[in-house]
Amino acid sequence: MNSFPINSIRKDFPILKSKINNHDLVYFDNAATTQKPQSVIDSISNYYEKYNSNIHRGVHSLAEKATNEFEKTRTKIKKFINAKSNTEIVFTRGTTEGINLISSSLGKYKFSEGDEIIISEMEHHSNIVPWQMIAKEKNLKLNMINVTDEGKIDLNDFKNIISSKTKLVSLVHISNTLGTVNPIKEIVEICNTNNIISVIDGAQASAHSVIDVQNINCDFYVLSAHKMYGPTGVGVVYGKEKLLEEMPPYMGGGEMIKEVKFSGTSYNDLPYKFEAGTPNIGDVIGFKEAINYIENLGKDQIIQYEDKLRDYAQKELNSIDGFRIIGNSENKIGIFSFTIENFHYYDLGLLLDAKGIAVRTGHHCTQPLMDKYNLDGTARVSLALYNTEEEVDFFVDSVKNLLNR
Amino acid sequence: MKEMSIQKEIIDDFKVLDGDLEMTLNYLMELGEKLDVFNEKDKKEENIVKGCQSKVWLTYKKSEDKLFFSGDSNTAITKGLLSLLIRIFSGKSCKEILDTKLFFIGDIGLNRFIGTQRSNGLESMENKFRIIALSNK
Ligand SMILES: Cc1ncc(COP(=O)(O)O)c(C=O)c1O
Numbered sequence: 065m066n067s068f069p070i071n072s073i074r075k076d077f078p079i080l081k082s083k084i085n086n087h088d089l090v091y092f093d094n095a096a097t098t099q100k101p102q103s104v105i106d107s108i109s110n111y112y113e114k115y116n117s118n119i120h121r122g123v124h125s126l127a128e129k130a131t132n133e134f135e136k137t138r139t140k141i142k143k144f145i146n147a148k149s150n151t152e153i154v155f156t157r158g159t160t161e162g163i164n165l166i167s168s169s170l171g172k173y174k175f176s177e178g179d180e181i182i183i184s185e186m187e188h189h190s191n192i193v194p195w196q197m198i199a200k201e202k203n204l205k206l207n208m209i210n211v212t213d214e215g216k217i218d219l220n221d222f223k224n225i226i227s228s229k230t231k232l233v234s235l236v237h238i239s240n241t242l243g244t245v246n247p248i249k250e251i252v253e254i255c256n257t258n259n260i261i262s263v264i265d266g267a268q269a270s271a272h273s274v275i276d277v278q279n280i281n282c283d284f285y286v287l288s289a290h291k292m293y294g295p296t297g298v299g300v301v302y303g304k305e306k307l308l309e310e311m312p313p314y315m316g317g318g319e320m321i322k323e324v325k326f327s328g329t330s331y332n333d334l335p336y337k338f339e340a341g342t343p344n345i346g347d348v349i350g351f352k353e354a355i356n357y358i359e360n361l362g363k364d365q366i367i368q369y370e371d372k373l374r375d376y377a378q379k380e381l382n383s384i385d386g387f388r389i390i391g392n393s394e395n396k397i398g399i400f401s402f403t404i405e406n407f408h409y410y411d412l413g414l415l416l417d418a419k420g421i422a423v424r425t426g427h428h429c430t431q432p433l434m435d436k437y438n439l440d441g442t443a444r445v446s447l448a449l450y451n452t453e454e455e456v457d458f459f460v461d462s463v464k465n466l467l468n469r
Numbered sequence: 470m471k472e473m474s475i476q477k478e479i480i481d482d483f484k485v486l487d488g489d490l491e492m493t494l495n496y497l498m499e500l501g502e503k504l505d506v507f508n509e510k511d512k513k514e515e516n517i518v519k520g521c522q523s524k525v526w527l528t529y530k531k532s533e534d535k536l537f538f539s540g541d542s543n544t545a546i547t548k549g550l551l552s553l554l555i556r557i558f559s560g561k562s563c564k565e566i567l568d569t570k571l572f573f574i575g576d577i578g579l580n581r582f583i584g585t586q587r588s589n590g591l592e593s594m595e596n597k598f599r600i601i602a603l604s605n606k
Contacts (some may be wrong), residue, residue, distance in 0.1 A: 085490045408544040410523045411498070415546075418491035426522065441522075469495070 068369045073361070073450050075100040080450060087334035087420025090455045095240045095268060095399050095446035096424050097290045100350075101357050104294060108350040119345055120319060120336075134345055137352040138335075144355050145285060146276040147302050151334040154308070155343055158299035160190040162286035163234070165301055165338060166263055167194040170232070172312050174261070177203040184209040184217055184246075185436050186239045189429040191265045195234060205229070211436060215242035215391035222251065232261040235289040237269035237285075241430045242391025242443070243399030245273065252282045261307070267291055271448070272370060272397045274363055276301050293448075294354030301338070308334050313373040315340040366449050373447055374398035381445070384463050391441055398447030401428065407467065409443040419462045436466045454457045476573040483577035493578055497549030504552045507541035518597045522590060523547040527597050531605060534562045538598070542544050548589055550582065558598045567603035571595060 074080050077099045082089040091099060111133070117126035119134050138153050147153055156162045175181075181195050185208050199206040207225045210218040217235070233255050238245050248264055255262040263284040266275060271292035277285045284307075289298040303311075313320055313331055317340035322330040331337045358366065377398060381387055386405030404412065413425035426441045427434045434441060445459065486492040495520070511543045518525040523544035530537045531566060538555045542548040558566050575593065582591045 408523065411542045411546050415491070415494055418494055 068361075068365055070369070070450070070452060071358050074452075076103070076357070077450055078102055078105070084420040084422070085418050088107050090419075090421040090451075090458060092445045092447065092451065092455070092459065093422045093424050094427075094448035094451075095291070095444065096295065098448050099294045100273060100293055100295065100354070103357060104350045104353045107353040108295060108346050111346045111349050116346070118342055130345060130349075131351070133349045134343070135455055137355075140352050140355050141300055144359070145270075145277070145287075145300075145302055146278050148278065149305065149319075152302055152308065153399045154236075154301040154303065154335040154338040155348055156299040156301055157297050157344070158288040159265060159286050160187075160299075162188055162299050162301040163263070163265065164194045164282075165200045166286070166303070169311040169314050170261070171198040175202045175204055175231055178205070178229060179231045180205045180207055180227060182209060182225060182230055183223070183235045184222075184235055185211040186215070186217070186242060186244065186430065186433050188240055188265065188267065189264075189431070190267075191234055192432065196462055204231075207237075208432065211242075211433065214393055215239070215244050215396075216393045217244075217246050217251070219247070219250070223254070226254070226258060226260070230258065230260050232263065232438060234263035234265065236265040238266075238272065238397055238399075239391065239430075239433075240268045240399065240446075241328075241401050241428045241433055241442070242393065243268075243396035243401075243446075244391055244393040245395045245397065248282070249280055252280055255282060258417070262348055268399070269396070271358065273367065283307055289347070289351040289354060293357055294351040295344075295346045300348045305334065308338070313337050313340065317341045319343075325399060332407050358417075359453070361449070368397055370447060370449060373451060373453065373456070376453050377445070377447065380456055380460045383469060384460060387463075390437055390439070398445075398451075400445045401442040402444070403439065403442055404467070405461070409441050412443050412463070412466070415455070415466050416462060419458075421459055421462060476571070479553055479556070480572045480576045486578070488578040492579070494546055494549075498545040499549070500552045501542070501545055501548030501550075504541070504548065504555070505539055507539055511539075512541070518593050525551060525590070525594055525597075527551075527594070527601070529601055535560055536563065536566065536602065536605060538601075544564075550579075551590055551594055554594055554598060558602075563602040563606045567599060567606075 079099050080089060115126050115129040117130040119127065120132040140151050142150050142153050156165060159305050181199060181204055183191060183195055195206055210221040212218050235246060235248060235251060252262045262282040264282045266285050266287040268288040268291065269275060283304050285302040287300050290296040320332050320337050320340040322332050374397060377400065381400060388403050390401040410427040413423055416423055426446045428444060482483050483493065486496060512526050516526040518527055523542050525542045525547060527538060527540040538559045540551045540555055542551055
């Protein structure tokens with residue numbers, strides 16, 4: 065524990081030196097996006113300075129170098145989430161595009177009228193709207209698993225709403241609003257015994273817990289690089305090869321084809337079938353450094369540090385008068401959505417910003433969850449590996465001062 | 470010309486805060502607290518200003534040819550901003566309201582309320598005043 069090199073870590077993230085409104089930045093909005101270490105920033109500019117080139121099609125040296133570096137990220141993320149093969153790793157723009165890829169592609173052949181899809185009340189809009197769209201188009205029924213008052217998936221409710229018509233379950237691994245870690249292994253097991261396709265939204269989990277897709281045994285796992293210290297505009301769909309093989313492409317264009325004739329086109333092999341057009345090469349390359357960064361620190365060490373920080377924050381936050389945390393599962397990460405009696409989250413967000421503290425306010429793209437708890441929004445503190453107990457103290461003191469105003 | 474002077478007054482009032490964001494927000498909240506008590510009965514759908522992260526209500530009375538506004542918000546900072554708009558627009562004729570160009574906001578260090586998502590709040594508040602003026606013309 066003591067060996068977690070927090071001081072040098074903070075130096076690795078140049079933005080943490082910023083002054084915001086004459087205060088040191090306290091960045092507590094990590095569930096929205098995390099900051100990037102220098103190594104990620106450098107690798108992106110290095111790509112543009114030294115070997116910018118389009119990938120896969122060139123015979124020249126720059127193209128070869130760019131292609132190699134791009135594909136190294138695929139290998140890296142494959143190992144990071146323990147996929148079986150590189151063909152199971154598809155690059156996207158992010159979690160949102162990933163879920164849309166899955167829903168559109170499966171929607172073209174997998175579902176027929178009256179089939180059912182299950183999501184939960186705690187899903188991000190990215191894991192609601194694509195399913196609503198396909199449900200509308202194909203006349204499917206979309207069911208939502210109840211979330212308990214503490215902020216946990218109601219497993220009994222899940223078992224009750226499964227039917228012989230259930231074709232797919234799409235569920236968040238860790239809730240961006242509640243911080244709850246869902247029992248996805250158990251849920252996927254139920255899916256697998258009932259021949260139901262499982263999709264896991266790993267946007268919040270990828271940086272804060274160990275991901276092993278073979279162990280989870282889900283059909284799809286989706287994530288965003290920018291929530292794991294990597295660049296924006298890059299995401300991954302992991303899919304079991306058998307399913308990806310049979311699925312039709314999501315977009316048509318260059319790169320995803322084998323042969324194009326006006327009489328018809330044959331598609332490229334996996335994973336390129338799903339990667340039409342020039343991808344976000346520089347940022348995919350930068351993503352590799354983000355994973356390197358996490359691996360060099362050690363995920364177990366990171367989790368240990370973050371758990372301790374979570375416990376500290378939970379204790380300190382609860383010392384604030386009128387403070388109510390939304391999401392009290394015993395299995396959660398350092399995400400605290402909260403309300404303070406007689407203090408609107410919008411005012412709180414602006415007043416904290418004046419002290420250099422970045423928190424998110426609003427519905428966090430989880431409106432059904434807000435409705436469930438009868439809230440129109442909350443403020444949210446979300447922690448990452450570079451946050452400290454001192455920052456938590458400063459936050460708590462600042463809020464207490466505001467309350468005594 | 471009168472509305473110019475009200476906006477200049479506001480700019481002067483804020484000058485002592487020297488652009489300090491924290492003091493500016495606190496001052497805004499104090500201004501909001503000084504608004505006349507808003508009639509709870511008027512917190513109905515037709516008086517809501519659309520497009521705010523916070524809730525805002527605005528009503529008015531007409532006396533002679535002048536409009537007098539009252540408003541409320543569920544957030545203290547927005548209520549402060551609203552109080553400034555009420556100070557500027559209240560007691561003016563519809564034509565005067567429509568002719569008034571707002572320029573004070575950038576000059577009191579609150580640029581952040583214009584041209585970003587948050588600002589939609591301010592812009593929709595401003596629009597509501599103008600829509601009321603138009604409909605009473
Ligand atoms: C749980 C969850 N799912 C999906 C998303 C969407 O991710 P992206 O915006 O990177 O596509 C987010 C981002 O906030 C999230 O927290």
